[in-house]
Amino acid sequence: MAEKILMKGNEAIAEAAVRAGLKGYFGYPITPQNEITAYMSARMPDLERAFVQAESEVAAINMVYGAASTGERCMTTSSSPGIALMQEGISYMCGAEVPAVIVNITRGGPGLGNIGPSQCDYNQATRGGGNGDYDLIVYAPHTVQEAVDLTYRSFEISEKYRNPVIILGDGALGQMAETVILPPFKEKGKTDEGWELTGAKSRDPRSVKSLRLAEGTLLEHNLHLENKFKLISRNETEYSYEEGAYDVLVVAFGTAARVAKTALKNFKEKGHNVGLFRPVTVHPFPYEELKKAASQSKKILVVEMNRGQMLFDVRLSVQNDEKIDFAGKPGGETFSPEEIENKILSCLK
Amino acid sequence: MTVAFKKPESLLDAKTIYCPGCGHGVIHRLVGETLDELDLREKTVGVAPVGCAVLLYDYFNTDIIEAPHGRAPALATGIKRVKSDLTVFSYQGDGDLASIGMGEIMHAAGRGENITIIFVNNANYGMTGGQMAPTTLPEQVTTTTPKGRKTATDGFPFKMAELIAGLDAPVFSARVKITDPKNINKAKKAIKYAFGLQKENKGFSFVEILSACPTNWGKTPAEAVRWVGDAMESYYPLGVFKDIGGEE
Numbered sequence A: 001m002a003e004k005i006l007m008k009g010n011e012a013i014a015e016a017a018v019r020a021g022l023k024g025y026f027g028y029p030i031t032p033q034n035e036i037t038a039y040m041s042a043r044m045p046d047l048e049r050a051f052v053q054a055e056s057e058v059a060a061i062n063m064v065y066g067a068a069s070t071g072e073r074c075m076t077t078s079s080s081p082g083i084a085l086m087q088e089g090i091s092y093m094c095g096a097e098v099p100a101v102i103v104n105i106t107r108g109g110p111g112l113g114n115i116g117p118s119q120c121d122y123n124q125a126t127r128g129g130g131n132g133d134y135d136l137i138v139y140a141p142h143t144v145q146e147a148v149d150l151t152y153r154s155f156e157i158s159e160k161y162r163n164p165v166i167i168l169g170d171g172a173l174g175q176m177a178e179t180v181i182l183p184p185f186k187e188k189g190k191t192d193e194g195w196e197l198t199g200a201k202s203r204d205p206r207s208v209k210s211l212r213l214a215e216g217t218l219l220e221h222n223l224h225l226e227n228k229f230k231l232i233s234r235n236e237t238e239y240s241y242e243e244g245a246y247d248v249l250v251v252a253f254g255t256a257a258r259v260a261k262t263a264l265k266n267f268k269e270k271g272h273n274v275g276l277f278r279p280v281t282v283h284p285f286p287y288e289e290l291k292k293a294a295s296q297s298k299k300i301l302v303v304e305m306n307r308g309q310m311l312f313d314v315r316l317s318v319q320n321d322e323k324i325d326f327a328g329k330p331g332g333e334t335f336s337p338e339e340i341e342n343k344i345l346s347c348l349k
Numbered sequence B: 001m002t003v004a005f006k007k008p009e010s011l012l013d014a015k016t017i018y019c020p021g022c023g024h025g026v027i028h029r030l031v032g033e034t035l036d037e038l039d040l041r042e043k044t045v046g047v048a049p050v051g052c053a054v055l056l057y058d059y060f061n062t063d064i065i066e067a068p069h070g071r072a073p074a075l076a077t078g079i080k081r082v083k084s085d086l087t088v089f090s091y092q093g094d095g096d097l098a099s100i101g102m103g104e105i106m107h108a109a110g111r112g113e114n115i116t117i118i119f120v121n122n123a124n125y126g127m128t129g130g131q132m133a134p135t136t137l138p139e140q141v142t143t144t145t146p147k148g149r150k151t152a153t154d155g156f157p158f159k160m161a162e163l164i165a166g167l168d169a170p171v172f173s174a175r176v177k178i179t180d181p182k183n184i185n186k187a188k189k190a191i192k193y194a195f196g197l198q199k200e201n202k203g204f205s206f207v208e209i210l211s212a213c214p215t216n217w218g219k220t221p222a223e224a225v226r227w228v229g230d231a232m233e234s235y236y237p238l239g240v241f242k243d244i245g246g247e248e
Helices: A009-019 A034-046 A057-068 A080-096 A122-127 A144-161 A171-175 A217-236 A254-269 A287-295 A310-318 A337-348 B024-037 B052-059 B072-082 B094-100 B102-111 B160-165 B181-199 B221-235
Strands: A004-008 A024-027 A050-053 A074-078 A101-106 A137-139 A165-170 A177-181 A239-241 A248-251 A274-279 A281-283 A299-304 A324-328 B044-048 B063-066 B087-093 B116-121 B172-177 B205-210 B239-243
Touching (some): A004 A009, A009 A034, A009 A101, A009 A165, A009 A171, A024 A057, A024 B072, A050 A057, A050 B072, A057 A074, A057 A080, A057 B072, A057 B102, A074 A080, A122 A281, A144 A177, A165 A171, A165 A254, A239 A287, A248 A254, A248 A287, A248 A337, A254 A274, A254 A299, A287 A310, A299 A310, A299 A337, A310 A324, A324 A337, B024 B087, B024 B116, B044 B052, B052 B063, B052 B087, B072 B102, B087 B094, B087 B181, B094 B102, B102 B116, B102 B160, B116 B160, B116 B181, B160 B172, B160 B239, B172 B181, B181 B205, B205 B221
Parallel strands (some): A024 A050, A024 A074, A074 A101, A101 A165, A248 A274, A248 A299, A299 A324, B044 B063, B044 B087, B087 B116, B116 B205
Antiparallel strands (some): A137 A281
């Protein structure tokens, strides 16, 4: 029988990664994701796997870059200012096509901000905070169970495309405890895709690099990365939506979507015709799917714990600003269901 | 017929892009010979820096990863921690290691990672055109110290081999030069010893190599080599600053 236990979001994410066959965890403490690093510091050595508390986030992501270049499953986790420091390494890993999983338990910003739950790193995750043309695969779970499932799966997705994956959570997800069903233990198994650095035994040497100096080679590589992301968009775009012609269609991801669900439940009980569109991958963004959903609804309400970052993607998708309204809450704070209900009410008028 | 001299198997048959008189060619060869002699070629991952040696994968017949500026010891740490059976070395210049990468090198050394660091000190930034490095000598003229490095405003150079030796964890830290056959042999001995320590799981080993950069110094190769032997060596004494490799 499946194991169902009460776990804090951060620890559940950590355990999911361990069960996915994680061989190396490299991290640096930052609130509100410290439980992950603490959990790994005990769990990984017990399983004879690698754990290093790095000297900085810059070092942590580069340890992941090195370790993952051997083909092993590796991960780092951090929160907003720490993820900002990791952008250099993330850009290199995208350029060198090294798979890994990076968890951002986002806090309020800019700068040190605060330690409250926030969605203010949407742009950083979906547009690339580092230098160069690159794309990450970004999952935005809204429950602890979903965080577990996506973390578990993200290693394989990352390897399939040789592209880093970001799990974009927030302080609320990391700190809340929920019952979860944990997935079984698995191992990657000994595969050699032909790029991993394992020592040039009985084969030609390999290199993992992002430098492409000869004329045309970087252009070619950039186009390759672009085509790869088109493939990712076709295959991996995920969203949650119950088809319908709604008076108000709320668009939200992560914790904002979770609060919106509560608000919508109250409305539905009162007979209102309201629905939710929730991107699970915020990059690739479900543009076409949202466009179709939006065309059937009268009003679109975008709800985000920031000043309006996904709003830009919704506008690109819907292409009808008249229909779109926005409720934002920046500053490391969550919505109450009432706040969202009031906003929906104003849309219904 | 006895073959007295041949290209190490750990090096590729490639022409380097290095300037005439640059030390990288000699140092590549010493590392290549070492990997051959210790039978490590097929178990090695090298970490290339940002700078002149960034194209390490064009010259070494081993697996190579390219690090962001200064981060090579962090990459090396990651690789070694998940694949302890691999021999892992970083090959870094002075701008890379002692400036932007000071944090990574000190902490990898402080943790005592079982890796080997080849540190090429040529007292300036080579690839970017001869700017001041943390190792630029007092009064040395570079493109960013046009009147010579002034310690009052630019600070003093870092003596990396001594700094590393001052930490508890490293097992070996030495400084060598490659100005003449005798010293090249000594450099080889230090490099081979450093890799040997890693092979025996003894811990962190560090070899600083004083090397010429004739192009950016504005000297002929011969003048540059002489400058390494007098000006540089008088500030950066040669020697073994720490060696507890033989101890339990």
